[in-house]
Amino acid sequence: MSTEFRKLLFEVSEALVTDELSALKFLSLDYVAKGTLETIHEPKAFFEVLQERDMIEAGNLFFLKELLYRIRRIDLLSAHLGSSREEMERELRVPGRAQVSDYRQLLYEIAEDLTSENVQKVKFLLRGPLLKSKLQENASMLQVFLEMEINGIIEEDNLTMLKDIFQGFRADLKKKIDAYEEKKREKYSREEVRYPVSVSVYPEEQGAEGEAAKQYGKIYKMKNNPHGYCLIINNHIxxxxxxxxxxxLQDGEAVKKVFKWLQFETVEYMDLEGKKIYDTVEEYSKKDHRNMDCFVCFIFSHGEKDKIKGVDDECVNIEALVSRFTGTNCPSLAGKPKVFIIQACQGSERHPSVAVESDSSGHLEVDARPSTSIPDRADFLIGMATVEDYLCYRSRNTGSVYIQSLCENMKSLCPQRVDLATILTKVNHEVATKDINGFKQMPKITSTLLKLLIFEVPQ
Known part of the structure; x- marks a missing residue:
């Protein structure tokens, strides 16, 4: 990290007071877990966490600029970040550019608009739904909002109780919430006119998956059609x-069939050289995913440890591909699931059978050591056909063992609203227990998903 970058963060942190740090933490809740934020008591530690999550870095400070703009520290924008109120307003009008959600902005603006007397009235009215111990005399309105979220009293799509509270003494804020909800309805209405959204016969609150969602966490939203891009990079010749x-080719056809059925915009690129693999993935990271729910990428090729090979035998690091979709590099997918499924060997052992081939070109370094190939960032799910150091197998006639098993299980389990991580676990079991001409294959799952990823099946 450059000295200039650290100096900039230091100077900004020195200018922030306690209440402003609380506001920055609240506005960042969609990217940093509440438990982590609770351990942060000074701005420098907050900036360190944002760097760890790739939300700010040298050369890309937009999220920091937006945060300072939201808390009205225009002086810091101008003095340290070379920006202004007018510039930020222009930037934030660009679709997909804003990283702080409308919901989080609304709550912060309401909190800023309340007098001390207003806050006490809200606390009094909440003493039924919330424990008194959670509403200390000195608790700020942002802390009250956090407790309401934790207890399920308010959420992005349900602000009914908040409207009821403000109806009695701040009707203007009730109208502000009404306007927010109307804006959301108009947004979904425009999307439904463009793409008819299917309605599942398995509601989120019913059945086994509904119980799982209540027990383990929320479900990623799947409201758009298409739900997102399904990018397939398939190296054959x-x-x-x-x-x-x-x-x-059989793998490509199987994946296209499944993901077109699941209402993804499915695109296949054949026989790409190493640089073209990277360029294609980068191209999709730069697209506007604002009206998408998800991104899926399949890569079928030869490989080495932590690498994918192009048809010219040039390698691309898997981490370099995945990292194009972090919150910093692809803000319109921030908070949305990113799925990478990779069918390629990760080691140099050969399979002797004629009927089954290895996805390895055979020209690998024997002294290469395994390393961590997937960065630990939120909302990623990576399925690898094999663990490090080993081969994965593909039939000349029917396709790869791993991809064919995945597609078959998605066809049978997606209609039952089984989440993708569970499906991949079942695939792991099926592949690991197969006897492949006397050899074995062990797939691998790496997940930093924060919710269940359940694909809606069209009716």
């Missing part, structure tokens, strides 16, 4: 014909 991957 290599410059060295001995490395051609027969059977991979």
């Amino acid at each position: 290599f410059k060295n014909p001995h490395h051609n991957r027969e059977g991979t």
Whole structure:
């Protein structure tokens, strides 16, 4: 990290007071867990956490600029970040640019608009729904909102109780919430006109998955149609014909069939060189995913440890591909699930069978050591056909063991509202217990999902 960057963060942190730090933490709740934020008591520690989550970095300070703009510290924007109120207002009008949600902005603006007397009235009216111990005399309105969220009293799509509270003594704030809800309805209405949204016969609050959601967490929203892009990179014909991957076309067809059925905009790119793999993934990271729920990427090729090979045998680091979709690099997917499924060997062992091939080109370094290939960032789910150091297998006639098992299980389990992590676990079991001409294959799941990822099935 550059000295200039650290100096900038230091100077900004020195200018912030306690109440402003609380506001910054509240506005960042969609990106940093409440438990983590509770341990932060000074701005420097807050900035460290944002850096760890790739929300701010040298050369990309937009999230910090937005936070300072939201708390009205225009002086810091101007003095340290070379921005202004007018510039931020222009930037935030760009679709998908704002990273603080409308919901979080609304609550913060309401809190700022309340007098001390107003806050005491809210606390008094909440002493039924909330324990008295949670509403200490000196608790700020933002702390009250946090307790209401924790207890399920308010959430992004349900502000009824808050409106009832303000109706009696701050009707203007009730109207402000009404306007927020109307804006949300108009947004969904426009999307439904453009893409008819399917309604599942398995409501979130019913059945086994509803119980699972209550026990383990919320479900990622799947309201748009298409739900997102399903990008498939499928390397079949290599410059060295001995490395051609027969059977991979069947994998591509199986994935396209499943994800078109699940209402994804599915695109397949064939036979890409290493640089083109990176360029294609980067191109999709720069798209506007504002009206999308999710992003899915399948990559079928040869591989080495932590790497994917292009048809020219040039390697691309898996981490370099995945990191294009962090909150910093792809803000319109922040808080939304990003799924990567990779069918490629991660080691140099060969499979001797003629009927089943290994997804390895055979030209690997024997002294390479395994390393962590997937960055620990929120809302990612990565399915690997094999663990580090080992081969994965593909039939010339029917496709790869792993991808075919995944597609079959998605077809049978998605209509039952089984979440994707559970489906991948079942696939792991099926593949691991197969005898593949006397050999075994062990897939791997890496997940930093914060909610259940359940794909809606069209009726």
